[in-house]
Amino acid sequence: MSPLPRILDGGTATGLQAAGIPMLAPWLTSAPLRDRAGTDALVKVHAEFLESGSDLVTANTFRTNTRALSRMGVPDSEQAGYVRRAVTCAVRARRVAGTPHALVAASVAPVEDCYTPALTPDDGSLAREHGWMAGVLADSGADLVLVETQCTRREAVIAVEAAVRRGLRTWVSFVVTDGAALPDGDALREAALACVDAGASAVAANCLPRTAVPRALERLDGLGVPVGVYPNLEDRTALDRWEHSERTLPPALSPPEFADLAYGWAEEFGLGFVGGCCGTAPAHISALADKWKEEAAA
Template identity: 75%
Template sequence: MSRPPRILDGGTGTGLQEAGIAIAEPWLTSAALRDEAGVAALLGVHTGFLRSGSDVLTANTFRTNTRALARMGVAEADRPGYVRRAVDCAVAARAAAGTPHALVAASVAPVEDCYTPSLTPDDDALRREHRWMAGVLADSETDLVLVETQCTRREAVIAVEAAVERGLTAWVSFVVTGAAQLPDGDSLREAARACVEAGAAAVSANCFPHAAVPRALDQLGGLGAAVGVYPNLEDRAALDEWEHSAHSLPPALTPEAFAGLARRWSAEYELAFVGGCCGTGPAHIGALAGLPVGAAS
């Protein structure tokens, strides 16, 4: 490898849950953006990951698309403010942590549900809504757009196109099954290829079992784009495959075990970035970054 992989942060939702913020419908992670106390908690989550070694910080824009905010009762004129507040909080965390070289990635999720492809709207609605998000982000201090937890090729391509049209760098990441397919049965490789053709600079998989990481990474190489991965680290043995938990779940891997796996994936697949999704805390990121367990803050 010409350089070590960038280290992503962990689960923003997990951190907010541990800070006492309920992650429940309809607000989910956007609950932290409603008031000063929530934003302060979010700032603490971001800063903790940066001080643990993350050099790519994901802004809490995951559930700030116009459709989600409308469902929450947010007036149309106020919706861009939620996106900007999330990005501004990440930028402030970068300054507070003293990590000026860390990248701020704006999260762009499916406009409906990440795990239910049948809910994906038609192409016209997708283009309209992803262009809205890209337009707001183009006027923010985000360094790149992370089109993530995508469950259909169709929406992922449209979201990447919307970002690229506004001059934004786009990375794309798909949620996949244990067999490393998209939830609708589509091929991860072909979905990633379509996104690269649409302008994605990197391809990845996220929020899926860590045991399936090699199967996913086998499909992502050789497409002319950087490759990364950030699996779900929650112990979900008592839940159905895509079942949501309003409370934080214990991690399935210790920080040392996760760091060992992640270093192996990075070396074998020459990853450009690696991290964790739900269930991943600062200690996991600190172990990955080479900090002693317990030094993460």
């Protein structure tokens, strides 16, 4: 059996929706950061994943870049506070769950839409905005930066460079269309190699359908850094491919089904980390952790 991979958490939005917090524009996942009741709910979501077996929890910084916060009406002087608050919630959850060795990753998303590469701004804007985020995260208490759900190589490289320049441990993850290419048409492997050259210490694919996982992992194999995956587990048959849903969608896989699939991917590709994205609940993570324990004891 290969060395056990690190187990990631599941979907923060999925957990918030299960707690009764709808994903309403423009705030979406950032809504809980506005008040104490919201941050308490967010801590509970993080803690439930940690208690289920995750040894990395992703802070809810996904929609706290300066562009997104400005659109929500947050003054410039208050924006860094939202980023730090999100990381603090993840750190608090680690204490609540009694998992001091779990890592806290700060999520860095595209500054525009994860699935619409045509909206990606010019390089100067990207460098400025990702530089701001990296600067805030540098003293936030996060253990690493997860540049994730990236839809263009260009933005992914700039975001990685900004974080590495601040001395931050940096991973990168891409959203892919068919397992081989990003939404803008760039090849996944070439995008990953460019980010490794820029200083990323791990690469992954995320928010992709489970059927695309093997092909994506084939493209990421042999890059010289740990590789991971955290797919979308939602049953999206009633929606367009990237259509947003304010309500909770049912999972396409049961927890045992997900655990078996993820274990197979980890064994076949020697994964360094594995988890789930949208639609992944604590029960899925618990089943995955139990699967690893069973195989280790066999």
